[in-house]
Structures are given as structure tokens and as C-alpha cells.
Amino acid sequence: MDSINALTREAFNLFFKNQQYDVAWKLNNQALLLAEKEQHSHPEKVIEILEQQAHFHEKLQQFYQEKTTLLRLIDIEEKTPELAARYLGKTLYLLANSYVAQNDYKSAEATLLRAISILEPSSDTNAEILTKNYLQLSDVYLAQQRLEIAEVPLQQALKLIEEKNQIDLYWQQLTFRKLEKIYRNSKREDLANKMAMRFVNIKPGLTAVPDAKPKGTFKGAVIKPGNCQQPEYPREALIKELQGATQLRFLVNENGHIIAKYISKSSGWKILDDAVFEKLSTCKFEPASVNDNPVTSWFGYQYTWKLE
Incomplete structure (x- = not known):
């Protein structure tokens, strides 16, 4: 398993950080060959590697592949009920996104349903993931x-948000924004x-994080140098000359991991917010500390989109 994990991590870094696509594909395929030998005992590894392949194809806009x-x-997930319960809803969501990218809305609708x-x-x-499917269907x-x-x-997503307490704040905000737009367009002010x-x-x-800084010498969390993917200006935003500033909030635990995140102030453009949210959510942090002891703390960040 360690070899497979090392190969997929390296493939990810080569593909997204260095744009060395050919080498990344080779490493991914190596990992897949190893995983297929252990598919009966660890089928989830094959799924993870194929998900990485699908992500590579998406980024290269290779929609058929x-x-x-x-x-x-x-096909793999449907053959095992346990795998279907864990992965099938997510995979269908990704497939629907692929159909949407090709303007095949009929297939996207059937897949989401x-x-x-x-x-x-x-x-x-x-x-x-159910909330994501509702939003995409809308x-x-x-x-x-x-x-x-x-x-x-959207109403189904709203009901889910009100009933459950584990939905990321970003998806909650997106649901409210989409409903607001529909209500305004239908004159329901x-x-x-x-x-x-x-x-x-x-x-x-x-609620475990106090509003005030704890007593003692407090040092806030900081992004580790070289461990944060900077977002690329979305092509559509460039064409439309969209600009603005997106403010984000990350809850960073004592190990430097992001355990919650949300958009505290929109740039005014969803396409810009989504791009920076996706990239900066992968950042690695040095955790905050009190008297040199790591603590969980919020970290605020503003990313400005500006055309030169």
C-alpha cells in the first residue's frame, strides 16, 4: 500500500504543480497495475487511482476519456454493495459534471437523479455529497x-442543511445564494x-474554538512556504474581465490541517470564488500556538483577482 500511495502522491504533484503530464500518467498507471493485483483485498485503492485518472482527464478537458x-x-462500485454505499453517489456526481461540461444536460439530469x-x-x-447533487441538478x-x-x-438541499450539522459552510452559502437568485428573478423579494x-x-x-484569543503568547497560523497552490485566472473570467477580492476563513487544527473552511466575503463572482476556494483549500499550515504549544485557530485570507 505504501508504494501505491507514494506513486499516486508523486503523480498528483507532477501533474498539478509541475505540469509534467506524461510522467504523472506513467506513475498513475504504475500505481493502478499494483492496485489491480490486490483488488480483491483492497478494491478501494483501484477506485482512488481511477478517480485520480478521471481528475487528470477533467483538467485536460478530455471529456470522452x-x-x-x-x-x-x-461498474466496479456496482458489483460490491459496500463500495456502492461509499463511492457510487460521488462517482455519479462526477459523471454528471462531465456531461454538463459537454452540454449534455439530459444525461446529466438522469445521472444526478x-x-x-x-x-x-x-x-x-x-x-x-447529496447536497452537491441537489445543487448541480438545479x-x-x-x-x-x-x-x-x-x-x-434547492429546497431539498436547504432542508438537508437545516436537518444535518455536517455540511461544509461553502455549500450552505451556495445554496442560499442560488435560492436568493431564483426568488429575486421570480419577484419574491x-x-x-x-x-x-x-x-x-x-x-x-x-463551538470548541473560543471567540477570543487564549491567554499567553499567541502566534497565529501561517501558510507553509511552497505548500499552497495559487489559483489560475479562470478563462471565462479573463474573457469577461472579471475582478474582485475573495475573503476566506480556514479552521486549522494543532497539526496544521484544515478542518473547516468557508467564504467570509464573496468577490461578487462565483467563478472567481470557486477557483480560489478550491486551490487554497489544499494549503498546508504551521498551526497557531500559545506559549509555543500548538492550538486550533481560525486563519483569514484575502485573495485579490486583478487584471494587469
Whole structure:
């Protein structure tokens, strides 16, 4: 397992940090060959490596290859109920995203509805991925100009957020923003204002972190040099000359790991917020400390998108 993990980590770094795509693919395929030899005892490793392949294809906009890889994943997961329960909803979500990228909204809708039907009975353990499927389904309906039903999956996502306590703040904020937009477009200003207030007032649900700095000599968390992927300017944003500043908040534990994150202030453009949120969520940190003892603490960061 250590060899497989080392190969996939190296492949990831070569692909995303160094853009050495050919070498990254070779290492990924090496890892896959090793994992397939142990597939009966560790099938999850094959799934993880194929997920990495699908991610590589997505970034290179190789949509046919991405779809082929995801369909292979689905075939593996469907054969084992335990794997299906853990992975199938996520894989179907990724497949739907691939269909959306190709403007195949009919296939995306069918895939998302299937994912939702699988995830809903186990919403206690799959709340976040279920929320993502609801949000994507709403986007598919909007892309098809089916405005009368685009609100329905958003209401389902909202209900899930209110019932569960494990959904990332980012997805909560996104749900409120999408509902606000639909309400404003349909002239339901009271509901729109309610969603806007919920977006502004959303707070982290972790009560273990004190509001005030603890007593003693406090040093805040800092990003480790060379351990943070800088976001690329999204092509669509460049074309439209979009600019702005996105403010983020990360909860960093005593080991330097991000355990919660959310957008504290939007740039005004979802495409810019999503790009910086995805990249900076991979940052590595030196944890905050009190009297040189590591502690959990919030870390604030502002990323400014500015055209030269």
C-alpha cells in the first residue's frame, strides 16, 4: 500500500504543480497495475487511482476519456454493495459534471437523479455529497430553462442543511445564494431577502474554538512556504474581465490541517470564488500556538483577482 500511495502522491504533484503530464500518467498507471493485483483485498485503492485518472482527464478537458474512466469506476462500485454505499453517489456526481461540461444536460439530469435516489436513504452519512447533487441538478434545470422546477432541488438541499450539522459552510452559502437568485428573478423579494440574510449571518458551527484569543503568547497560523497552490485566472473570467477580492476563513487544527473552511466575503463572482476556494483549500499550515504549544485557530485570507 505504501508504494501505491507514494506513486499516486508523486503523480498528483507532477501533474498539478509541475505540469509534467506524461510522467504523472506513467506513475498513475504504475500505481493502478499494483492496485489491480490486490483488488480483491483492497478494491478501494483501484477506485482512488481511477478517480485520480478521471481528475487528470477533467483538467485536460478530455471529456470522452473522463467519461470512460468514470463508467469503469461505476461498474466496479456496482458489483460490491459496500463500495456502492461509499463511492457510487460521488462517482455519479462526477459523471454528471462531465456531461454538463459537454452540454449534455439530459444525461446529466438522469445521472444526478440516480445519484440522489441512491444517497437519500443514507443522508445521515452522505449529507454533503447529496447536497452537491441537489445543487448541480438545479443548475441543470436552469441551463435547460426549466425555471419552474429548478427551485425544487434547492429546497431539498436547504432542508438537508437545516436537518444535518455536517455540511461544509461553502455549500450552505451556495445554496442560499442560488435560492436568493431564483426568488429575486421570480419577484419574491421577501424570500430573497431572507436567503440573503442567511448568507451574511452564516457562522461556523464548531463551538470548541473560543471567540477570543487564549491567554499567553499567541502566534497565529501561517501558510507553509511552497505548500499552497495559487489559483489560475479562470478563462471565462479573463474573457469577461472579471475582478474582485475573495475573503476566506480556514479552521486549522494543532497539526496544521484544515478542518473547516468557508467564504467570509464573496468577490461578487462565483467563478472567481470557486477557483480560489478550491486551490487554497489544499494549503498546508504551521498551526497557531500559545506559549509555543500548538492550538486550533481560525486563519483569514484575502485573495485579490486583478487584471494587469
